[in-house]
Amino acid sequence: MEYNFRRIEEKWQEQWIKDQVYRVNNDSPKPKYYVLDMFPYPSGAGLHVGHPLGYIASDIFARYKRLKGFNVLHPMGYDAFGLPAEQYAIEHGVHPAISTATNIKNFRSQLDRMGFSFDWSREVNTSYPKYYRWTQWIFLQLFNSYYNRSSNRAESIAGLAGIFEKEGNQNHPVPSPPSLRQNPSAALSALADQPFKAADWASFDEKAREDILMEYRLAYCGYGEVNWCEALGTVLANDEVINGVSERGGYPVVKKKLRQWYLRITEYADRLIEGLADVDFSESMKEMQANWIGKSHGAEIDFAVESEKGGTRTMRVYTTRPDTIFGVDFMVVAPETGWLGDIVSMAQEAEVKEYMEYVKNRSDRERQAEKKISGCFTGAYALNPFNGRKIPIWVSEYVLAGYGTGAIMAVPCGDERDFRFASHFNIPITNIIGGEFNGQQANDTRDAKLENSDFLNGVVMSAAIEIVISRLESLGLGKRKKNYKMRDAAFSRQRYWGEPFPIQWKSGIATPLSVEELPLELPHVANYGPGSEGEGPLAVIDEWTKRGLETNTMPGYAGSSWYFLRYMDPDNDRAFCSRKASDYWGQVDLYVGGTEHAVGHLLYSRLWTKVLYDLDLIGYQEPYKKLVNQGMIQGSSRFVYRLDFTGLEYKNNVEIFVSSGIAKRLMPMPAHEIFSWVKKQSPDFGLVAAEGGVAGAQISPIHVDVNIVDGVELDIEAFKTWRSGEFANAVFITEDGRYICGVEVEKMSKRYFNTVNPSDLCDKYGADTYRMYEMFLGPVEQSKPWDTKGIEGVYRFLKKLWRLFYDENKGRVWNETGATEAELRVLHRTIKKIEEDTERFSFNTGVSASMIAVNELGELGCHKREVLEPLIIILSPYIPHVCEELWHHFGNNSSILDAVFPRADNKYLIQSSKNYPVALNGRTRTELNISLDATQDQVESIVLENETVKKWLEGRPPKKIIYVKNKMINVVV
């Protein structure tokens, strides 16, 4: 009886569905465990071998936990809204819902081949109204809440209106004054600095009150810049913009201000940082999130501005280093600064205008990454608040409007970027740190004693910070300030394929729909193009705009910010998730996904969870208890090398491909030599050089589909039929009859022809082999290139495992004979190793432990049920199909899923002696078998008797003998 994976896998996949073995109850006496994969977007390209890496890891862990006696929730669903489906709709006229459904079907059939233990009865799809109804509902909770800084939690906006009625806003200042200052409404921008009283509130009309409340809501409407492409008449995503022009068509892209929705995530900045202490994420992940939030302490300082236009304007800067105030040699403001026009001098006007033109189509990232220093003087000056020194005000792209106050005080002796700017524009540098500054580069020390610093002379910088802040505060020139790099999250898109906002505009007031009106369904549109001013496709639907409905839609992360909750209670039509269900399942115990979500999805879903917690809708404020990041699987591309000659008289319509080794050899040769070399090859390809010889030769590497390459050897026949016979006339110059391809590691992508479809591998080797091989490649967290070749080794392992039970000729060989001590040692060592490896997500070493066990049992000729039955239980999370099959051969009637993970018995694990490596001066020279309970003296005498040791000592006495029990021995000479 041979190992027939096809029969086994088909049979059990059917049986498992029939028996609903993966169905999970919200009610169980067992402890719960929640394993979640990051929400997949069902792309049209389907899955390649890089995608399931995390799913296999989480599936192994879910199955393992079930064997360990847990009630395991392991769901899967689709983050189905998104830009690609909309793009496809624009290009092909297919409704996104239809293309998405097709993609999902394809996706699902690929997943089904791999034997995952997903409870599909809990499947969710963010684009279904029954799902986004609750996304809209949660949005309304955000809309109807504000962050109460006194109680440090989200509370109802109605309550805030009540407070305003009684006491105005003096105890609840406007949360984000910088954004307010940029508000086009003058009345509102005044609010930034001036609190209002109860009487003021009573005097405001409804519109004014609503505008004020909007400044507090957790989901609010404001204005923000987007990438506007006039030629395409649409707003573009960042990755659709390349070097300032659109990816499609190469049209110019400029920034345009549009009305946008935002989530006030900045109010949660501190809690998002604090929460990191309670979750088990990698330190680097926590660091990335903390850096993104970018909390810093410093001061806001007001500088009076002196310009030839007069006026009494001040400019406010944020700095983390107020101690360097006397080293400020120039100021820089962001080009977006609204009041720039008020201060620019006549002489500088043209230059500033030209500079603004240049910055207009520069992205934030380009502006920060730019190595070339650019900027221009405004002709105006700021006055140092302490000594009135005149400081020139410059404008430069390296200062971003969104961070701090959008203006900085530049200290060239202490900041590298400021230093380079000053050097480039010949701005004189004031040295306030004496010998610590060498004039060649800035020094950002905090430990220097200040010089040239008025009342700070002689003070150590770190101490000066406090002195300056308190003086600023007492003089009313500035104040202590904590600042965050993070900005509020833009929460609207000018797109069709997203959740509609449950918002109706009535006389300029955003009014929420009632709960009964949810879901507000996406209307059908005739085409998916944008509105005339870039508002998004919903703006061209009359019935939609007639009702005053919001024409933006929500971004991709709306549905994915709370999906982990919906899986707990997927069919609930009275709540997004019942409190009972969310209390039972609690946090996600294990979350598996890529680091690319570090600061996007993870922060947003942490925010939503905190808000839901504040509003008492769920009982915990961190969604994911433990996070494991899977690495990327890179593609291993294959190349063929086409040899083209220029200056041929006759070509015979052939394309010549030379094997990789030959291509390398030919490349440095002159064209005529290559040509005569080729002519010498047999058969001659019928090339005739023009008079005077060939003019040139070029070797071009061409990506070839990795699926028609065996290792590095090209399947020539398959190549000739590839791409509908594009290379049917190809001829080949091979090496020993083999065409060897070039190899390069690149991103796995269709356009490099290096994608490998998991379904193909399942067909060829079976899902068990495929799953195990993905794990065997290396640590889950690490990125690594894919190489199909190695899968054979795992396939051999499965056949070897099978042969412990069944022999090709003899049939059944497993028996009920009692196991020997040696066999039990193998078993128990393996139980311990696989348990430890699985617990620490070291699946690759778990696989190799399985291989070692099967190799050893094979050598021992062990076919005993006493050993093999526990063995297949511990292997079943990795290779579920074959283990289930063998489990039933042993006469078990229930699924192996419900077996109990065996315990490793210490009796079989202890050793009495060890082969110690004996090193001389740290270099291992020999081995000695010594009892584990030997003392230092005993060891020393044994070691000194040893011939090898004697040889190395050459009669000298050892200086020292280091003996680390159960580790090693080192003789120091």
Place this chain on the structure above:
RNA sequence: GCCCGGAUGGCGGAAUUGGUAGACGCGCCAGACUCAAAAUCUGGUGUUGGCAACAACGUGCAGGUUCGAUUCCUGUUCCGGGCACCA
């Protein structure tokens, strides 16, 4: 530019807490079986020198700490991920 990772044989990787570098698998080489091939099995395989015993070198690069460093520290190079509208 900024933030976060990574680098070990021909290849993927192992070495869990500073203690035998290269487990396990691929590939390659040799052998068995076979008319032959595939499959399977057995043995070998870091590099250099040597018949061998053995020796020297060896974990991106340059230093340092230590009896001992792939592991810790400093600097540096290259590669990957993210940088706010891809998801």
